[in-house]
Amino acid sequence: MSENAASGTIAFLGLGHMGGPMAANLIKAGHSVVGYDPVPAAVEAAKAHGVPMAGSAAEAVASAAVVLTMLPSGQHVLDLYRGVDGAGGLLSVAAPDTMFLDCSTINVDEAREAAAIALEAGHRSVDAPVSGGVVGAEAGTLTFMVGALPEDFETVKPILELMGKRIVHCGEHGAGQAAKVCNNMILGVSMIAVSEAFVLGEKLGLTHQALFDVAAHASGQCWALTTNCPVPGPVPTSPANRDYQPGFAGALMAKDLRLAVNALESTGVAAQMGPLASQIYDAFAAEGGAGRDFSGIITDIRDKSAT
8 A cells, every 4th residue: 555545546534624625636636536524515615626525434435545534523533433333434444554644633642542543453544633724725835744654654745745835744643643732832822922912012002013023023023923913914914904714713723722731631741821821712712703713812802901
């Protein structure tokens, strides 16, 4: 399988806002792809982009060299691999030595469990969560953080390069998820800090542009400021200029920070900022921010600030 995985059929399971464009990019590059998603709207959108559809996940996997999953949670991944309610899982349907490539964002422990059961069933496993959002998925500019054995990384790298511009081998099984959860904890904490600073600047009489011009070239410089600036104006392409249309939705940031908290708790790290950011984004998502860009947290901070 290692010789033909990059050219064999790819079963793409999970064709939502991220998966659909990713599958379309594989087809544009000349790959044989068969998709499946239980959501009718996702199926129709994928079909419109030329993705052939199977009638079930098992049907999609039966003749595939690679099974690529892009699913909402680790439990979805494990259930699909193992099967539920007496139904056989994909590990029992796939041909021997199939490559199971999971691009979902899930708990590190779940990624390692998924790899263990795939290997036990006679297959190969890679975890490769992504960063870059819907825009990156559509443009084929995603970053993939990969957890894999070295030989498996080399097998999937040509596939990942068709969907992303930066492919980083982070270590063995679970390392991709570990890198993703650490990175997004930094992002969530930094966006809150940047947003609080802009609201403070407003209270102190600073213009947004003045604060940006200083912080963007000083020790406050970070991606949350210079690329995804939470106020309109200084960075014209940031979601703040589109009424906080995502982008990277608040619900997804809340999910990723919960994964970070799970990892912190399981490892005994004495963290304070990560758990606090998780609480803040959970509240933001629950109070109307779930579908807004995560930089919209600034509006919540502003609304709750003393007048």
